[in-house]
Amino acid sequence: MTSDVSPAPRTSKSRVLSGMRPTGALHLGHYHGALKNWVRLQDDYDCFYFVADWHALTTHYEEREVMERYVYDMVIDWVAAGLDPERCTIFLQSRLAEHAELFTLLAMGTPLGWLERVPTYKDQIEKLKDRDLATYGFLGYPLLQAADILIYKAAYVPVGEDQASHVELTREVARRFNHLYGKVPGFDLKVQAALAKLGKDDARYFEKQRKAFQEGGSQEAVGKAEFILKKATANPEWTADDEELLLGHLRGTGKNILSEPQALHTEVTKLPGLDGAKMSKSYGNAIAMREEPAVVTDKMRKMPTDPARVRRTDPGNPERCPVWQFHQVYSDQPTKDWAWKGCTTAGIGCLDCKQPVIDAVLKEQQPWRERAEPYLTNPKHVHWIVEVGTERARSVARSTMKDVRAAMGLNY
Ligand code: TRP
Ligand code: SF4
Numbered sequence: 001m002t003s004d005v006s007p008a009p010r011t012s013k014s015r016v017l018s019g020m021r022p023t024g025a026l027h028l029g030h031y032h033g034a035l036k037n038w039v040r041l042q043d044d045y046d047c048f049y050f051v052a053d054w055h056a057l058t059t060h061y062e063e064r065e066v067m068e069r070y071v072y073d074m075v076i077d078w079v080a081a082g083l084d085p086e087r088c089t090i091f092l093q094s095r096l097a098e099h100a101e102l103f104t105l106l107a108m109g110t111p112l113g114w115l116e117r118v119p120t121y122k123d124q125i126e127k128l129k130d131r132d133l134a135t136y137g138f139l140g141y142p143l144l145q146a147a148d149i150l151i152y153k154a155a156y157v158p159v160g161e162d163q164a165s166h167v168e169l170t171r172e173v174a175r176r177f178n179h180l181y182g183k184v185p186g187f188d189l190k191v192q193a194a195l196a197k198l199g200k201d202d203a204r205y206f207e208k209q210r211k212a213f214q215e216g217g218s219q220e221a222v223g224k225a226e227f228i229l230k231k232a233t234a235n236p237e238w239t240a241d242d243e244e245l246l247l248g249h250l251r252g253t254g255k256n257i258l259s260e261p262q263a264l265h266t267e268v269t270k271l272p273g274l275d276g277a278k279m280s281k282s283y284g285n286a287i288a289m290r291e292e293p294a295v296v297t298d299k300m301r302k303m304p305t306d307p308a309r310v311r312r313t314d315p316g317n318p319e320r321c322p323v324w325q326f327h328q329v330y331s332d333q334p335t336k337d338w339a340w341k342g343c344t345t346a347g348i349g350c351l352d353c354k355q356p357v358i359d360a361v362l363k364e365q366q367p368w369r370e371r372a373e374p375y376l377t378n379p380k381h382v383h384w385i386v387e388v389g390t391e392r393a394r395s396v397a398r399s400t401m402k403d404v405r406a407a408m409g410l411n412y
Contacts, residue, residue, distance in 0.1 A: 013240065015046045016155070016264070017048040017148070017152050017154035019055070024066070024070040024074065025289065028286070028289065028361070029286065030077075031289055032270070033270065034268065037266050038081075038158065041158060049083065051075065071092065072386075077372070078090065080290065090385055090389040092390055096393060098400075099151060103140070103147040105408060109177070115169075121138075145170065146166070146173045151397045153396075153400065154259075156261065156264040159263055159265070160268065174261075178257060181407035181408055184257050185407060194242040194245045197237055202232070205224075209228075214252055257403050257404060269329050270325075272322055274303045274304070274322065276304070289368050296365070300357065303354065305323055309350065312346065316344065316350075330364075331360065335356050
């Protein structure tokens with residue numbers, strides 16, 4: 001498995017794509033486990049983030065009353081956390097029928113066994129015993145995810161470890177597709193167009209290096225040719241697609257129709273729920289990102305601590321206390337040292353110990369509440385963000401589908 005991939009920074013930004021199922025307002029676990037990372041990535045990548053509402057329906061297909069609210073509450077939290085609709089593309093899966101089309105076409109050649117063997121399939125059926133997941137849609141869950149990823153030719157997919165097998169399946173599906181249906185139609189013409197953007201001299205130089213590489217295997221020539229491509233990024237007309245085309249041209253590999261993505265498992269911060277179990281709305285142990293300060297304070301003051309520390313005078317063991325795990329996320333070293341020492345020597349009480357964490361959580365939430373405010377008073381703003389993002393995504397999805405249809409002989 002590819003873990004801790006640290007992609008080389010590139011001038012023409014690589015695409016990152018990720019999605020979340022709409023579960024309504026997000027909590028601190030979502031923020032620290034995923035969203036914080038999404039916000040960071042938007043500086044360095046061409047980020048596409050979407051609401052996976054069809055994926056939510058694979059398990060919760062009867063919940064039509066809440067879906068709309070869940071979708072927009074979640075998008076508000078994204079923006080509140082710092083996703084900037086000017087810098088990244090935020091959209092809604094169900095508005096892009098192209099995803100469903102690619103899903104259908106990929107389904108034709110995907111062996112049933114590939115889907116039955118995805119570990120999350122049996123896991124989830126076991127875990128969600130109260131639901132009937134013996135459905136065609138649920139079996140197809142990872143293939144729909146593959147379509148989400150492949151349709152945008154994403155280079156990187158930031159996901160949790162639990163989703164690694166889905167990205168792996170996506171890679172297999174892409175490989176099989178490229179094997180069955182080959183290269184982008186009109187590859188040579190597209191190469192010519194990209195070469196033209198380099199300008200005469202650079203194009204000629206590039207071609208010379210390509211020959212040197214293909215005839216004599218010169219790595220130096222590859223380096224020189226790649227330098228030309230790097231230089232080209234200064235041209236506003238130059239696109240990541242051009243770069244990919246010419247890299248394929250340079251190495252003689254052509255340009256595949258679908259590209260294999262890589263999972264991006266960046267270090268995530270694990271914030272447990274108030275009781276130390278996984279934070280989840282359904283366990284009642286969550287703090288929402290935009291929870292009222294008074295409620296946050298109350299919840300945290302009531303948070304269970306080391307069960308062995310019954311009286312104030314009993315020393316405690318932070319390792320057995322969920323508050324200590326909050327300190328790991330929210331406190332600096334001196335505060336952590338203070339809490340550890342105070343706990344193990346009974347020098348401080350549990351409420352003392354919680355106070356810096358409470359303060360830090362409230363401080364973290366403050367800008368979220370402020371940024372969310374205008375969207376809460378005028379929901380049209382959120383709809384608009386999703387509208388604009390969806391159209392941006394659509395133009396990419398459409399162009400991939402054109403190639404896919406042609407490759408499969410469906411352009412009649
Ligand atoms: N399955 C993902 C999850 O539950 C959500 C998802 C759907 C996704 N499609 C995706 C994530 C594509 C990354 C890329 O978290
Ligand atoms: Fe937990 Fe802090 Fe109380 Fe120790 S003092 S039990 S770490 S809350």
